[in-house]
Amino acid sequence: MHTQQTTTAEQSPSDVPSDGLRAGLKNRHLSMIAIGGVIGAGLFIGSGAGIAAAGPGILLSYALVGAMVVLVMRMLGEMAAANPTSGSFSAYADRALGRWAGFSIGWxxxxxWVVVMAVEATAGAVILEGWVPAVPQWAWALIVMVVLTATNLASVGSYGEFEFWFAGIKVVAIAAxxxxxxxxVLGILPGSDHETVGLANLTDHGGFLPHGPGAILTGVLMVVxxxxxxxxxxxxxxESEHPQRAVSKATNSVIWRIAVFYLGSIFIVVTLxxxxxxxxxxxxxxVAALEAIGIPHAGQIMNVIVLTAVLSCLNSGLYTASRMAFSLGRRGDAPKSFARTTARGVPRAAILSSVAFGFLAVFFNYKWPDTVFAFLLNASGAVALFVWLVIAFTQLRMRRIILQENPEKLIVKMWLFPYLTWATIGMISFVLAYMLxxxxxxxxxxFSGLVAAVVLAVALIRDLVRRDRSGTT
Known part of the structure; x- marks a missing residue:
């Protein structure tokens, strides 16, 4: 199918980055992706368990994790501003730490994200089945997956447009x-009663830390x-028009985004x-907070918002998984077909392969939810921390590489380098140890460690085979 493949030379240089993907994301797309990227469905769904475990002290848990994310994003922003690429931290790890690192963290x-796609598709299907019970849950999951797959296959601009509106709804909802x-809380809202006015709920009912200081770390594990x-x-x-500007803007704004959307909204909940x-x-x-202040139909309103968050996460999950697969394909760490793009600059094979595994995971969720799918969930659970740890170690090396090769590209700089980088490594390592x-x-x-060990073993064996081959040629 020669019409499905294009080369950079066949496309306008102004439209296509050097890796063959089109610059189809506009500045407003990138801005909303940056804002909405830190607002996952987990904030709406999972925050209740964290509050129950840590009390009002959950605010400190969110603040600690938020600080860690800010530092990681600053490190990633430094590297991404100097060299924007669809492989992001995987490509940087490949360069700074070795092929084994890029291969491992990329896969x-x-x-x-493939497992997240299954989780979000199922969560969305549950909500939709509640509204239209005539359509079975598995059918809703299928419909959601198919629609968003078609969106991603159309063009990167389609993904950006969908994510712009999904993220926009989340942002407006949390701001409201x-x-x-x-x-x-201030007693200004009509109908406010004495139970919702003031800050008494932060210290009454056992104090700010009703379960003791240790609950802060328990909360960290629940919200991270x-x-x-x-x-x-x-x-x-x-895939944006001005990648360096977009990365710089997103990196600089991550502090207020986390402070407002996470800390701000959770503060309102534990105060009300x-x-x-x-x-x-x-x-x-x-929902509980909205009902406490007398907002009618709070449950249904939140269902709409959660569905939007779920679709946003699923949409971005498919995009992210496919672009990582594309980057791995370009570096020879995945099938070469993953690195091919259509006339619209879309990596079709990477998208279809990613969604195929997503469909498989959805099937596991319905067929063996307590065994196979539970294993997948656990096996992917600590990957976030592994990724952040690799980003930190990569940045330690990449700073020197950037300064040696293109010091003028060091637009975004990690604060107090290398001290804060090492402090971040220490924080992440502590959280991983505390998980035990x-x-x-x-x-x-x-389980995540076992999967990581298997992937790492494959990466190291591939490196040894490559060296042997290069030594004999």
Missing amino acids: LYWFF FIVIGALA FSFMGSEIVTLAAG LPWNDKSILEHGSY TDPAARDQLI
């Missing part, structure tokens, strides 16, 4: 939640994975409601 990251909640996705903007930058209110776990933290002390997190670390 682990791809695996993570914070404003309405703040008015209720809801931050995964911040790095998507650095992959997408390779006692941390041990049963409705937080029964209905979800945001938590029964729920221990399985994630063990």
Whole structure:
């Protein structure tokens, strides 16, 4: 099918980056991807369990993880601004640490997003089946996957447009939640009662840390994975009109994005409601907060927002997995077909292969939810921390490479280098070690570690084979 493949030479140089992907993402797309990238469905769905475990102290858990993400994004932003590419941290690790590192972290990251696609497709199907029960859950999951696959196959601009509106709805919803909640806390909102006014809920009911300081670390383990996705903007930058500007802007704004959307919204929840209110776990933290201030149909409103977040995460997951597969294909670490693009600059084989595994994971979720799919979930659970750790080690080496080759490209700089980089490595390592002390997190670390060890072994064997071949030629 010669019409499915194009080369860079056949396309306009102004439209196509050097790796064969079209610069189809506009500045507004990148801006919203950057803002929405830190708002996953986990914030809406999983925050209730964190509040129940740590009380109001969950704010410190979110602050600690948020600080870690800010530092990681700063490091990634430094490398991405100097060399925007669809492979992002995998390509940088390949260059700075070796082929084994780029191969390992690239495939682990791809695996993570393939599993996330299955989780999000199922979560979306549950909501849609509740609205239209005549259509079975598996059919809704299939419909959602097919629609977003078609979107990604059309063009990168289609992905960007969908994500612009998905992320936009999430941003507006959380901003409205914070404003309405703040008015209720201040007693300005009509109908506000004495139970929702003021800051008493932060210290009453057992104090700010009702389960002791150790609960902060427990909270860290529960919220850390809801931050995964911040790095998507650095992959997408390779297909934007002004990649360096986009990366710089996204990196510089990550602090206020996390402060407002995560800390701001969770602060409103734990201020409006006692941390041990049963409705937080029964209905979800945001629904419980909206109901507490008398917002009608709060559950259905939040279902719409959660569905949007789910579709956004699924859309970005498919995009991210396919672009990582594309980059691996270009570097010879995946089938060569993954690196081919259509006339629209879309890596069709990479997209279809990624979604095929996503469909397979959805099937596992319905067929063997407590065995095979549970293993997949646990095996991908700690990948976020592995990725962040590799980014930190990569940046230590890449700074020297950039300064030696193109010092003028060092537009975004990591603060207090190398001290904050090493501090971040220490923070991530501590969280990984602490996971072994938590029964729920221990399985994630063990299974993720086993999968990482297998991928790493394959990478090292490939490196040895390559060296042997190059030594005999």
